[in-house]
Amino acid sequence: xxxxxxxxxxxxxxxxxxxxxxxxxxxxxxxxxxxxxxxxxxxxxxxxxxxxxxxxxxxxxxxxxxxxxxxxxxxxxxxxxxxxxxxxxxxxxxxxxxxxxxxxxxxxxxxxxxxxxxxxxxxxxxxxxxxxxxxxxxxxxxxxxxxxxxxxxxxxxxxxxxxxxxxxxxxxxxxxxxxxxxxxxxxxxxxxxxxxxxxxxxxxxxxxxxxxxxxxxxxxxxxxxxxxxxxxxxxxxxxxxxxxxxxxxxxxxxxxxxxxxxxxxxxxxxxxxxxxxxxxxxxxxxxxxxxxxxxxxxxxxxxxxxxxxxxxxxxxxxxxxxxxxxxxxxxxxxxxxxxxxxxxxxxxxxxxxxxxxxxxxxxxxxxxxxxxxxxxxxxxxxxxxxxxxxxxxxxxxxxxxxxxxxxxxxxxxxxxxxxxxxxxxxxxxxxxxxxxxxxxxxxxxxxxxxxxxxxxxxxxxxxxxxxxxxxxxxxxxxxxxxxxx
Amino acid sequence: xxxxxxxxxxxxxxxxxxxxxxxxxxxxxxxxxxxxxxxxxxxxxxxxxxxxxxxxxxxxxxxxxxxxxxxxxxxxxxxxxxxxxxxxxxxxxxxxxxxxxxxxxxxxxxxxxxxxxxxxxxxxxxxxxxxxxxxxxxxxxxxxxxxxxxxxxxxxxxxxxxxxxxxxxxxxxxxxxxxxxxxxxxxxxxxxxxxxxxxxxxxxxxxxxxxxxxxxxxxxxxxxxxxxxxxxxxxxxxxxxxxxxxxxxxxxxxxxxxxxxxxxxxxxxxxxxxxxxxxxxxxxxxxxxxxxxxxxxxxxxxxxxxxxxxxxxxxxxxxxxxxxxxxxxxxxxxxxxxxxxxxxxxxxxxxxxxxxxxxxxxxxxxxxxxxxxxxxxxxxxxxxxxxxxxxxxxxxxxxxxxxxxxxxxxxxxxxxxxxxxxxxxxxxxxxxxxxxxxxxxxxxxxxxxxxxxxxxxxxxxxxxxxxxxxxxxxxxxxxxxxxxxxxxxx
Numbered sequence: 017x018x019x020x021x022x023x024x025x026x027x028x029x030x031x032x033x034x035x036x037x038x039x040x041x042x043x044x045x046x047x048x049x050x051x052x053x054x055x056x057x058x059x060x061x062x063x064x065x066x067x068x069x070x071x072x073x074x075x076x077x078x079x080x081x082x083x084x085x086x087x088x089x090x091x092x093x094x095x096x097x098x099x100x101x102x103x104x105x106x107x108x109x110x111x112x113x114x115x116x117x118x119x120x121x122x123x124x125x126x127x128x129x130x131x132x133x134x135x136x137x138x139x140x141x142x143x144x145x146x147x148x149x150x151x152x153x154x155x156x157x158x159x160x161x162x163x164x165x166x167x168x169x170x171x172x173x174x175x176x177x178x179x180x181x182x183x184x185x186x187x188x189x190x191x192x193x194x195x196x197x198x199x200x201x202x203x204x205x206x207x208x209x210x211x212x213x214x215x216x217x218x219x220x221x222x223x224x225x226x227x228x229x230x231x232x233x234x235x236x237x238x239x240x241x242x243x244x245x246x247x248x249x250x251x252x253x254x255x256x257x258x259x260x261x262x263x264x265x266x267x268x269x270x271x272x273x274x275x276x277x278x279x280x281x282x283x284x285x286x287x288x289x290x291x292x293x294x295x296x297x298x299x300x301x302x303x304x305x306x307x308x309x310x311x312x313x314x315x316x317x318x319x320x321x322x323x324x325x326x327x328x329x330x331x332x333x334x335x336x337x338x339x340x341x342x343x344x345x346x347x348x349x350x351x352x353x354x355x356x357x358x359x360x361x362x363x364x365x366x367x368x369x370x371x372x373x374x375x376x377x378x379x380x381x382x383x384x385x386x387x388x389x390x391x392x393x394x395x396x397x398x399x400x401x402x403x404x405x406x407x408x409x410x411x412x413x414x415x416x417x418x419x420x421x422x423x424x425x426x427x428x429x430x431x432x433x434x435x436x437x438x439x440x441x442x443x444x445x446x447x448x449x450x451x452x453x454x455x456x457x458x459x460x461x462x463x464x465x466x467x468x469x470x471x472x473x474x475x476x477x478x479x480x481x482x483x484x485x486x487x488x489x490x491x492x493x494x495x496x497x498x499x500x501x
Numbered sequence: 502x503x504x505x506x507x508x509x510x511x512x513x514x515x516x517x518x519x520x521x522x523x524x525x526x527x528x529x530x531x532x533x534x535x536x537x538x539x540x541x542x543x544x545x546x547x548x549x550x551x552x553x554x555x556x557x558x559x560x561x562x563x564x565x566x567x568x569x570x571x572x573x574x575x576x577x578x579x580x581x582x583x584x585x586x587x588x589x590x591x592x593x594x595x596x597x598x599x600x601x602x603x604x605x606x607x608x609x610x611x612x613x614x615x616x617x618x619x620x621x622x623x624x625x626x627x628x629x630x631x632x633x634x635x636x637x638x639x640x641x642x643x644x645x646x647x648x649x650x651x652x653x654x655x656x657x658x659x660x661x662x663x664x665x666x667x668x669x670x671x672x673x674x675x676x677x678x679x680x681x682x683x684x685x686x687x688x689x690x691x692x693x694x695x696x697x698x699x700x701x702x703x704x705x706x707x708x709x710x711x712x713x714x715x716x717x718x719x720x721x722x723x724x725x726x727x728x729x730x731x732x733x734x735x736x737x738x739x740x741x742x743x744x745x746x747x748x749x750x751x752x753x754x755x756x757x758x759x760x761x762x763x764x765x766x767x768x769x770x771x772x773x774x775x776x777x778x779x780x781x782x783x784x785x786x787x788x789x790x791x792x793x794x795x796x797x798x799x800x801x802x803x804x805x806x807x808x809x810x811x812x813x814x815x816x817x818x819x820x821x822x823x824x825x826x827x828x829x830x831x832x833x834x835x836x837x838x839x840x841x842x843x844x845x846x847x848x849x850x851x852x853x854x855x856x857x858x859x860x861x862x863x864x865x866x867x868x869x870x871x872x873x874x875x876x877x878x879x880x881x882x883x884x885x886x887x888x889x890x891x892x893x894x895x896x897x898x899x900x901x902x903x904x905x906x907x908x909x910x911x912x913x914x915x916x917x918x919x920x921x922x923x924x925x926x927x928x929x930x931x932x933x934x935x936x937x938x939x940x941x942x943x944x945x946x947x948x949x950x951x952x953x954x955x956x957x958x959x960x961x962x963x964x965x966x967x968x969x970x971x972x973x974x975x976x977x978x979x980x981x982x983x984x985x986x987x988x989x990x991x
Contacts, residue, residue, distance in 0.1 A: 332779055
């Protein structure tokens, strides 16, 4: 058979069921590929080969007994290093948690373990998920498998590069302002942010609690649907998770475009990569050809989304990151007294971008500034939510570009504001809570992947998966793969 | 110069829920350090809080007892400051939308009662405890115990309507009584289950503006609260009279030295950077939930005191003592109803007798505000009722009864068992007593002579001699009657 690391998760489990492959053999193929090629990609911070082999052996036995746990049994996965794993370091890409080993698993990790996945390891990220290039990791630069001189996007650059580089079959990332969808676009794979509240955040080390969501990276839409099904659903440990029934997303993928109304996002093209615009326009034509009706959609307040986001996210981050003080766990620097110890710990433990956001957020919440900043940003957020609600009265899905451009070179965007602009199309869905997905829709003239961004109604992931699937099946982009070896 | 004292109190009460505010850890006091913790109350990365429904019930119960308006939608907020006993370096509390607002609590003041407004009641989590190896200033290292971190705390803020340190102490007493009657807090100030901070300022009588206030922390008993406030009234009055300005600051009460000292001034006040807790959704308190709690509210001390006066004919003073705790009031009513068998109503005399026995005897043995001690009293209500019944039916005298009570305390036996075993039954056999009376009269010619000479006191000494001869077992009424009859004949 072909190299199993090229296969999707559903192709793998087909092969497991037919006996054409075993989870252990596939796991060995992945571990071998990681050993050989991750030195180039640097997607992984920790490889859990022992756990992977044990899980694969258990999965082998289930297939032999004819009792696999479901459509993900035996599938090798990588977890962004912000998801807590019992007994395995969870660094968040930060010095301050360099040696942190959680005594518990995140709910998503527990659920996927129950689905039989094989955990290959923990993948790289911007420190505390703050960034769009994974360059803010305290430990290593991750390369984009399409061009090793370029970034994989971020903050979930590690898990995205792992899947794009065939170093994992599937992976989980987190998306606070675009941190799954943007690296998905940059790496030419499917990346999805579910509705806020759809997936439990328990065990996700918080960056911005009201925006963070966990979601899948996958080689195709069907895999994303399978992973979402496995991780979605209310969790008593997360009060913000919502009890909405979780449908069988994979079952409804083939329902096609007929009767669906597609809203075409009108956006400011200033500063846009023309290749991206061209690819998105062509993708919309494909959707029309599949039977969708289209109409223009505007989100009038979305222009303020980035500004509101850069108040709310740092404000919540400044609070969430207050606990890292050297007293209880993680890094502790020596100091002459308590306050000195805490200051030195935080000075040594946090990188520049994290410090910048802690300061921004602390300022925004300060007495006398709260109403002007945090209060106002929350109002913008309400207006953006209304914009989406109004748009979804007329359309079923909103399409546009995932990012303004394609993957950039390491070190190319040193100005933080230039980096922040990467999130301009993805941030509104975090502020409103709506689900979004990025699906490959072509390549730039330089051969770099481009992503199509689909946003749906709250808790209606089924529709954007269905549209993404129809588009994916009507095109051949997924057949082009980066060559690492 | 005269000054009007303006005091407002903030009371933090630890709730007696079995588990913590936002996780499932137990709340038991006194366990080994850091044994009652989990990733959530230790604030580990990635953990999330989940609201303890029972704690909210306790909060609503208290708010209703304080006549507050329950906010149908309240929410939690994060309060930020760095302190190593606080795992997340923020406390989940409530800020703009507390659980309840605008209530009142009635307190006893000289010559009557007074309603003190309650501004707000909100829920939050407690912090851990630092253990210093030596004093805070000199300790080479400190350790932290997070057992208490996350225990449900209820903060109640009064309006600035207390007008003296005595009123403040009365407020605290009434407050504690309500909490204990509701069963939401054990009221133990020494263990820190109830902690009090006070805001105090002075102003000219009749002034409408408030003076500059000072916050006093660490008031860990009713007495210390009153002492600290009395000190502060004097300190502020002296300063004002000397033309000085009061500095808005936080002061700490040193109970050993009896004075307050400055802790931090307003310039160093915390900016808590409150914002709504994004990990919790707003709490919707449905009408049915609140109505259910309202319907199950117990009778509180004040109402019970009034009922005891009306129902049992007790003096208000007695009723006040008997309602110092729900357990003691329950004890009283159990004893009274045991004296009125078959659902009949106890006579006012026996109701008063029970009150007297509790006040003069039982409370010497059992602290009246200690719910557990009362529940485990060596003399349970039925035994006390049994003792009183023996007096009522003439089996023993009141004097003997006091000795029997002491024996009951020691042996935990009922009165009848002790009386029968020790032969303490009162002699009511008129013939037997008459024989002893005759002997006593025969042996005391001088007393008879005195009586004849008009010294009526001589009769009393004869009664005493008869009682002595019967070791106190003779029925005193019968002895009296017989002596009078005999003396009339001589």
